[in-house]
Amino acid sequence: MSSGQQVLIELRKMIISGEIPGGARMAEIPTAEMLGVSRQPVRMAFRLLEQEGLLLKNPTRGYTVREISPKLIQDALEVRGVLEGLAAKKLAEKGLTAEQHDQLMQCITRIDPIFKKPELTDADLETYHHYNTIFHNTIIHGAENIAIVQALSKNNQLPMASAQALTFDKNNPLSEIRRLHHAHIQHCAIFNALKNRDSARAESLMREHSLVVTLGDMMRSIFTPGSNSHI
Template sequence: MSKPGQHVLITLRKMIASGELPAGERLAEIPTAESLGVSRMPVRIAFRTLEQEGLLSKAGARGYVVRAVSPDEIAGAVEIRGVLEGLAARQAAERGLSPDIRAALEKCLDDGDALFAKGYVTEEDLEVYHDINLRFHQLLLEASGNPAIAVTLVRNENLPFASVSALAVNLSDLTREFRRFNFAHMQHHTVVDALVHGQGARAELIMREHANVTLRYREMLSAPHKDQVVILRK
C-alpha cells in the first residue's frame, strides 16, 4: 500500500476507535477524500480494508457505514484466537522445534528484552514491539506444522480487533502499557520454554491466557481517554 494509502487507513482506524466516526456514520469516497486532502483511490482502498477488518459495512453501491462493535464481539473473537493459537502451541511442542524456528523465536525474545530493558516505552517502541509480536505469532503457527490453523485464523481476523496484527495502544497511559506489554513479552518467554521442553499442555494454556491480554481492548475503547487509543496494524 502506498504512503498516502497507509496514512488514510491509519487515520480512519483512529477515528473509528476514538468514536470520532461513531457507529452508524455513513462514509463516502468523495467527501472523505476531500476532508483528508487525498485522492479517491487511497480512500477506496482503505474502505475495502476496513470492511475486511470488520470496522465498516457496505451500504449501497459505493458507500459504507461504520459498524457497531460490541464488547462481547471483541471478547468472542479474541477467545477464538486464544483457542487456535493454544492448539498451535501444543502441536508445536509435540512436534518439536526446528533449529531455524527455535533461533528465530529466541531472536524475538532477545529483541523484546532489549526494548523493555529501559523500564518504559514510547509510541515508537510499541511500533517496534508490534512487529516483534507479529513475527513471534507467525513463527508459532509455522512451528505447529498445521496450515489449517492459519487458514481458520484468517477467517477469524475479519472480526474487529481479533487479529494479532492489530495492536491497540493507549497513548495517555504509557506507564500502564509498559506493564501490559512487558507482561505479554514475559509470556512469550514462558511459552518458548514450554515448546523447547516439549510441554504441549503447558504451552497451550499459556497461549490461551496470552490472548486475554488483548481483552483490555473493551476497556480501552470505552475509556474517558479513548481518543488517545491508536490501532497499530500491519
C-alpha cells in the same frame, strides 16, 4: 512508523473506543482532512480495517463502521485463543526446529529493548507490530495444520481478532506500555514452554495471551471506578 501504519492504528482505536460510532459512514477525503494526512494512507487503512471486520464496504462508495459490542470482541478473542493455543500445543509436541527456535528468539530479542525506555516511539510500535506478527505466524504455521490456519483466517475477519490488530491509546500511554510489556513477557513464557516441549503449558499460555488486548481496559476500569470504556 509509516504514515499508513499510524493512520491505521489511530482509526482502529477510534472505532473500537466508539469515538467513531457504529453505523457512521467513512469516506477518504473527510477522514484524510480530519487526520491531517493525504488520501493514500487513509485508503490503505480502510482496506485493512475492512479485512479486520471493523469497516463494511458500501455498495456504491465509501465504508460504514461496523456495529461492535464488547461481547463480539470477547467472543472473537476467545476463539482465537483456542485456535492459537491448539497450534502452540501441536508445535510443542513436535518440538521446535532450529529455524523456528531462532525465529522466535529473534522476535523476543528485537522487542525487549523497547521496554527499557520510559516511553514508546512510533518506531518502537512498528518494531513491536512487526515482530509480534512474526512470532504468532511462526507458531501458527509451525503446527502444520491447515484447518487451524483456515479457521484463524476466517476468525481474523472479526473485530480485534487478528494478532496484527495493534492498538495503542496515546491518551493512556502508561497503561498501554504495561499492556504491551505484559504481552512481551507472555511471549517469553510461551517460547520457554515450546522449547521445553511442555504442550499443556504452551497451550494454556497462548490461550491467555489472546486476551492481552483487553488488559489495558481492565486496568483502567480498576483504577478509574465507573469507567465505561471497552478495550
